[in-house]
Amino acid sequence: VQVTYVAHDGAETTIDATEGDSVMQAAVANDVDGIVGECGGAMMCATCHCYVDEAWAERTGPRDEGEDDMLEGAASEITERSRLSCQIKLTAELDGLVVHLPEEQL
Ligand code: FES
Incomplete structure (x- = not known):
C-alpha cells in the first residue's frame, strides 16, 4: 500500500508500505524524516504525531481517547x-x- 508523507516544508515522500504495518512503522522502516516513534507504537510518546489529509480523514476514522x-x-x-501515526x-x-x-x- 502506498503512503505519502508531506513534510512541514511541503516536501513529499511516497513509499510502498507493508499492509498491516502502522503509518509510524512504515515511516521508520523507510527513513521518512518527521516521524520518530520513540516508544515503538505503544502509545507512550507523541513523537509519531501526524495530521491525516482531509480527503482521508473519514477513512482513517477518529482518534481514540488514549491518543487524545x-x-x-x-x-x-x-x-x-491530529493522530498518533502508530495507531493507524x-x-x-x-x-x-x-x-x-x-x-x-x-
Ligand atoms: Fe509512541 Fe506512537 S510511537 S505513541
Whole structure:
C-alpha cells in the first residue's frame, strides 16, 4: 500500500508500505524524516504525531481517547485531524493515504 508523507516544508515522500504495518512503522522502516516513534507504537510518546489529509480523514476514522491523552504532550499544534501515526494501521482500503507531518516531534 502506498503512503505519502508531506513534510512541514511541503516536501513529499511516497513509499510502498507493508499492509498491516502502522503509518509510524512504515515511516521508520523507510527513513521518512518527521516521524520518530520513540516508544515503538505503544502509545507512550507523541513523537509519531501526524495530521491525516482531509480527503482521508473519514477513512482513517477518529482518534481514540488514549491518543487524545498522549497528544496533549505533543510538540506541535494539535488539530482535529491530529493522530498518533502508530495507531493507524495500513489496510488495502488506505492505499494512497496522505498524512502531513508536524514541524517538530520532540
Ligand atoms: Fe509512541 Fe506512537 S510511537 S505513541
